[in-house]
Amino acid sequence: MPEPAPLPVDQLHFAMPPVHASLGEERAHRKERLAGALRLFGEYGYEDGVSGHITARDPEFTECFWVNPFGVPFDGMRPGDLILVNAQGQVVEGTRHVNQAAFTVHAQVHRARPDVVAVAHTHSVHGRALAALGELIEPITQESCAFYEDHALYDAYTGVVVDEDEGRRIAAALGPRKAIVLRNHGLLTVGDSVDAAAWWFLALERSCQVQLVARAAGKPVLIEHRDAVTTREQLGSDLVAWINYQPLWSRVSRTF
Numbered sequence: 001m002p003e004p005a006p007l008p009v010d011q012l013h014f015a016m017p018p019v020h021a022s023l024g025e026e027r028a029h030r031k032e033r034l035a036g037a038l039r040l041f042g043e044y045g046y047e048d049g050v051s052g053h054i055t056a057r058d059p060e061f062t063e064c065f066w067v068n069p070f071g072v073p074f075d076g077m078r079p080g081d082l083i084l085v086n087a088q089g090q091v092v093e094g095t096r097h098v099n100q101a102a103f104t105v106h107a108q109v110h111r112a113r114p115d116v117v118a119v120a121h122t123h124s125v126h127g128r129a130l131a132a133l134g135e136l137i138e139p140i141t142q143e144s145c146a147f148y149e150d151h152a153l154y155d156a157y158t159g160v161v162v163d164e165d166e167g168r169r170i171a172a173a174l175g176p177r178k179a180i181v182l183r184n185h186g187l188l189t190v191g192d193s194v195d196a197a198a199w200w201f202l203a204l205e206r207s208c209q210v211q212l213v214a215r216a217a218g219k220p221v222l223i224e225h226r227d228a229v230t231t232r233e234q235l236g237s238d239l240v241a242w243i244n245y246q247p248l249w250s251r252v253s254r255t256f
Contacts, residue, residue: 015243015246017193017195017239017242020059023059023060026059027058027059027060028079030056030057030058030059030066030117030118030194031056031066031079031082032079032253032256033056033193033194033195033198033249034054034055034056034066034068034079034082034118034194035077035078035079035081035082035256036249036252036253036256037054037118037120037194037195037197037198038054038068038074038077039074039075039076039077039252039255040198040202040248040252041054041074041120041122041198041201042073042074042075042077043075043252044124044202044205045124045125046074046122046123046124046201046205047073047074047075047122048122048123050070050071050099051099051122051123052074052121052122052123053067053068053099053106053121053122054067054068054118054119054120054121054194054197054198055067055106055110055118055119056117056118056194057110057116057117057118058084061084061086062114063086063087063111064084064085064086064087064092065084065085065106065107065110066082066083066084066085067082067083067085067098067099067103067106068081068082068083068099069081069082069083069094069096069097069098070096070097070098070099071096071097072096078256082094083095083096083098085098085103085107087107087111089103089104089107104163104164104166104167105119105121105166105167105170105171105188106119106121107167108164108167108168108170108171109167109170109171109174109188109190111171112168112171112172112174113171113174113176113190115192116190116191116192116197117191117192117193117194117196117197118190118191118193118194118196118197118198119188119189119190119197120188120189120190120191120197120198120200120201121186121187121188121189121201122186122187122201123185123186124186124187124201124205124208126205126206126208126209126212127181127186127187127204127205127208128185128186129208129212130181130208130211130212131181131182131183131184131185131186131187132183132184134153134155134181134183134184135153135181136151136152136153136181137151137181137204137207137208137211138211138220138222139222139223139228139231140210140211140214140220140221140222140223141207141210141223142231142235143203143206143207143210143235144207144210144211145223145227145228145231145232145235145236146200146203146231146232146235146236146240147178147179147203147204147207147232147236148228148229148231148232148236149228149229149232150177150178150179150232150236151177151178151179151180151181151204152173152174152175152177152179152180152181153173153180153181153183154169154170154173154174154180154181154182154183154185155183156169156183157182157183157184157185170182170188174188174190178190178191178200178236178238179200179201179204187201187204187205187208189201189204191238191241191242192238193238193242195241195242195245195246195249196238196239196241196242196245198245198248199241199242199244199245199248200241202245202248203241203244
């Protein structure tokens with residue numbers, strides 16, 4: 001018997017970021033994805049007391065952002081639990097307080113980066129461990145190359161960030177990059193969607209873990225500059241991050 005004929009490529013499903021018909025639809029989408037990302041972060045153990053937050057810029061009121069409310073557990077977060085905060089850190093929609101550290105850092109990053117939709121920052125274990133060393137991610141795996149020359153180190157620590165000037169300095173250190181290691185503090189990532197920012201945080205935390213484990217076992221072999229750059233160009237875009245995140249979204253969305 002002859003072999004089955006291959007299906008035309010245009011008949012195969014391949015998910016891409018959605019295009020929204022209205023600002024209201026886009027807002028609902030961002031809130032749903034934000035609640036889902038927070039649930040995932042809770043599942044992965046990134047929650048540490050009341051620390052940690054993800055923000056998403058409102059598509060209509062672009063100087064305001066949606067964020068998880070202070071003191072509410074990540075693992076049961078729903079879109080209706082989120083609060084909307086303006087550029088002055090005031091809650092304009094919702095019934096709970098905002099974490100002021102979330103406002104101080106995230107607001108300055110959003111202000112400095114109009115291209116950024118979402119910002120993720122939590123006190124994950126391996127991120128804090130690498131931050132305690134004051135080091136960047138080295139190009140030692142395919143995945144870590146996504147951050148090669150595309151993340152920064154904020155080489156200072158002055159306590160819990162509640163000062164606008166400190167937030168501006170962090171945003172300046174981040175620059176145009178996708179991530180930053182905050183010395184003695186933890187990790188922060190950004191993306192042009194909630195999905196991308198969340199994926200970069202997950203990937204950066206894993207890269208920290210691999211680097212620490214590899215160094216404990218021996219001397220890691222660095223990927224050469226040219227190959228690291230090529231790999232970053234293949235894997236380091238927000239679109240690739242969005243695509244990588246979809247299996248996780250598919251799983252966590254079943255919990256709503």
